[in-house]
Amino acid sequence: xxxxxxxxxxxxxxxxxxxxxxxxxxxxxxxxxxxxxxxxxxxxxxxxxxxxxxxxxxxxxxxxxxxxxxxxxxxxxxxxxxxxxxxxxxxxxxxxxxxxxxxxxxxxxxxxxxxxxxxxxxxxxxxxxxxxxxxxxxxxxxxxxxxxxxxxxxxxxxxxxxxxxxxxxxxxxxxxxxxxxxxxxxxxxxxxxxxxxxxxxxxxxxxxxxxxxxxxxxxxxxxxxxxxxxxxxxxxxxxxxxxxxxxxxxxxxxxxxxxxxxxxxxxxxxxxxxxxxxxxxxxxxxxxxxxxxxxxxxxxxxxxxxxxxxxxxxxxxxxxxxxxxxxxxxxxxxxxxxxxxxxxxxxxxxxxxxx
Amino acid sequence: xxxxxxxxxxxxxxxxxxxxxxxxxxxxxxxxxxxxxxxxxxxxxxxxxxxxxxxxxxxxxxxxxxxxxxxxxxxxxxxxxxxxxxxxxxxxxxxxxxxxxxxxxxxxxxxxxxxxxxxxxxxxxxxxxxxxxxxxxxxxxxxxxxxxxxxxxxxxxxxxxxxxxxxxxxxxxxxxxxxxxxxxxxxxxxxxxxxxxxxxxxxxxxxxxxxxxxxxxxxxxxxxxxxxxxxxxxxxxxxxxxxxxxxxxxxxxxxxxxxxxxxxxxxxxxxxxxxxxxxxxxxxxxxxxxxxxxxxxxxxxxxxxxxx
Numbered sequence: 203x204x205x206x207x208x209x210x211x212x213x214x215x216x217x218x219x220x221x222x223x224x225x226x227x228x229x230x231x232x233x234x235x236x237x238x239x240x241x242x243x244x245x246x247x248x249x250x251x252x253x254x255x256x257x258x259x260x261x262x263x264x265x266x267x268x269x270x271x272x273x274x275x276x277x278x279x280x281x282x283x284x285x286x287x288x289x290x291x292x293x294x295x296x297x298x299x300x301x302x303x304x305x306x307x308x309x310x311x312x313x314x315x316x317x318x319x320x321x322x323x324x325x326x327x328x329x330x331x332x333x334x335x336x337x338x339x340x341x342x343x344x345x346x347x348x349x350x351x352x353x354x355x356x357x358x359x360x361x362x363x364x365x366x367x368x369x370x371x372x373x374x375x376x377x378x379x380x381x382x383x384x385x386x387x388x389x390x391x392x393x394x395x396x397x398x399x400x401x402x403x404x405x406x407x408x409x410x411x412x413x414x415x416x417x418x419x420x421x422x423x424x425x426x427x428x429x430x431x432x433x434x435x436x437x438x439x440x441x442x443x444x445x446x447x448x449x450x451x452x453x454x455x456x457x458x459x460x461x462x463x464x465x466x467x468x469x470x471x472x473x474x475x476x477x478x479x480x481x482x483x484x485x486x487x488x489x490x491x492x493x494x495x496x497x498x499x500x501x502x503x504x505x506x507x508x509x510x511x512x513x514x515x516x517x518x519x520x521x522x523x524x525x526x527x528x529x530x531x532x533x534x535x536x537x538x539x540x541x542x543x544x545x546x547x548x549x550x551x552x553x554x555x556x557x
Numbered sequence: 558x559x560x561x562x563x564x565x566x567x568x569x570x571x572x573x574x575x576x577x578x579x580x581x582x583x584x585x586x587x588x589x590x591x592x593x594x595x596x597x598x599x600x601x602x603x604x605x606x607x608x609x610x611x612x613x614x615x616x617x618x619x620x621x622x623x624x625x626x627x628x629x630x631x632x633x634x635x636x637x638x639x640x641x642x643x644x645x646x647x648x649x650x651x652x653x654x655x656x657x658x659x660x661x662x663x664x665x666x667x668x669x670x671x672x673x674x675x676x677x678x679x680x681x682x683x684x685x686x687x688x689x690x691x692x693x694x695x696x697x698x699x700x701x702x703x704x705x706x707x708x709x710x711x712x713x714x715x716x717x718x719x720x721x722x723x724x725x726x727x728x729x730x731x732x733x734x735x736x737x738x739x740x741x742x743x744x745x746x747x748x749x750x751x752x753x754x755x756x757x758x759x760x761x762x763x764x765x766x767x768x769x770x771x772x773x774x775x776x777x778x779x780x781x782x783x784x785x786x787x788x789x790x791x792x793x794x795x796x797x798x799x800x801x802x803x804x805x806x807x808x809x810x811x812x813x814x815x816x817x818x819x820x821x822x823x824x825x826x827x828x829x830x831x832x833x834x835x836x837x838x839x840x841x842x843x844x845x846x847x848x849x850x851x852x853x854x855x856x857x858x859x860x861x862x863x864x865x
Binding site: 237342344347348351359366525530534 | 593635639645649650653654658659662664665668779787830833834837845
């Protein structure tokens with residue numbers, strides 16, 4: 203299954219990305235027109251709601267892009283190794299549950315201990331959520347696509363159970379946990395805005411992954427296994443199962459962080475339906491970025507602005523917010539389609555060059 | 558458990574298993590051709606909305622089922638154009654189609670009926686008791702006093718089995734999924750076979766969705782497919798790509814889901830959310846425990862580039 207989405211050069215990725223976004227906006231506009239809406243008003247509302255002012259951009263768009271940044275990096279890492287982790291959604295909930303549990307249980311500890319403990323525990327939980335599909339793939343040969351998706355539902359319902367049961371707020375009325383103490387809350391990143399330090403942490407992980415892919419032996423092994431596990435084993439003396447094991451769990455850990463960071467940085471409590479499908483949007487984020495960590499930063503902000511703009515679109519232009527999901531699907535299909543057209547052209551060029 | 562409760566349990570097991578059976582049977586043919594359609598979930602939700610709107614427009618649940626099949630087929634067509642004609646990655650295409658299907662149905666529903674979600678009541682597909690069979694004690698009403706879509710599933714299982722294993726087209730289908738290069742050398746149009754099998758799978762998933770809306774819920778709700786497309790794909794694996802076994806695997810999961818309502822009704826004090834997670838956990842457990850020896854079609858999920 204691997205190889206179909208091999209990362210290309212940065213310039214090609216950018217061209218492809220802009221092409222896909224342009225196609226999507228065109229198709230999305232036509233769909234809106236067909237649905238009887240005014241695409242111009244929709245676009246204006248979207249821009250106003252996402253990049254209308256500095257404060258809108260930082261406090262709404264960037265804040266919304268934080269979970270997409272973590273989940274997108276998790277997906278990009280896994281896909282690079284040919285691991286089809288569609289389970290970021292469930293891993294994210296596992297991380298959020300673990301993080302909020304630490305914050306509620308050890309609420310007397312100082313920030314410098316509490317926050318790192320929350321983040322570490324969310325990594326462990328996310329990795330544990332990925333462990334079952336990992337073992338099922340490596341030990342039993344069962345593809346991870348279905349197993350990770352099934353684990354998503356288990357994660358969502360586990361979180362729902364937590365906020366109705368063991369971790370429900372003190373009065374037992376609302377489906378949410380108690381609010382976490384001040385010491386468990388991530389400080390602000392840009393003072394005067396709602397943007398928290400989680401965004402910076404995401405950037406650090408993006409840089410770390412970029413270095414990993416380019417500069418390290420293990421990064422090379424990930425790419426080799428992603429291109430072809432057999433070839434990597436034969437020619438590179440790489441043990442694919444070891445690389446897959448580590449990469450899959452690391453991907454789960456990063457997705458787990460997304461959940462804890464959201465709770466610690468923004469919501470200060472665990473709610474049912476914390477995520478608006480970030481784990482799935484992350485696939486679009488990673489693909490549009492050509493699976494490049496640096497690109498993920500850009501595309502996470504792009505999808506963050508779509509999500510931010512969708513709210514304004516619904517308020518000001520009366521357009522259902524579910525349109526954003528349609529746009530996401532169109533972006534993925536646009537990338538896939540353009541990628542295939544490009545590949546076909548290269549093949550044709552080579553064939554014509556032969557004759 | 559009293560006899561009345563047992564009958565109720567079996568009846569809801571069958572009712573919950575039928576949409577899985579319909580979708581998984583279509584997916585069985587699709588996967589036999591070498592295509593894994595993760596976009597099945599998108600076809601199911603489109604079938605549910607298509608069925609709902611169709612039933613309202615034509616003022617009848619029967620025509621709603623046909624509208625649902627068309628909607629599911631349309632979603633599969635989008636998948637097929639990208640994953641088969643363009644040869645794009647099947648997993649990612651399928652994921653996009655699912656996201657798009659859930660989003661599009663949500664947007665259409667919100668636009669038609671408002672974002673607040675006023676309860677929509679639909680013409681329902683009434684159960685039809687089969688004379689004779691439905692009078693068998695206990696299992697009779699459970700299996701043979703169901704909506705007509707259930708009988709479609711019962712009838713489709715042996716027919717699909719016959720088509721796959723006993724007809725010339727079935728041989729071409731299996732060859733396409735196992736060894737597309739050899740199939741092409743023998744004159745089989747690999748992409749065409751895959752296209753047909755995928756559209757069939759989409760139509761079946763659409764019927765499954767329409768069943769959810771018209772025979773089960775009597776209404777449409779956003780995301781009401783609730784992962785049934787993914788469970789259906791797991792059911793195909795559990796049924797070892799054999800339509801008859803797939804029917805039984807689907808009924809087993811229907812029973813797992815029915816258990817949730819049932820144990821609750823019996824007053825077991827277990828949180829409702831744990832029951833909701835149960836079918837997914839059981840699917841994982843069954844995959845881990847039972848699949849060991851079975852094998853997917855060799856060319857599953859591999860795009861095919863015709864050689865001219």
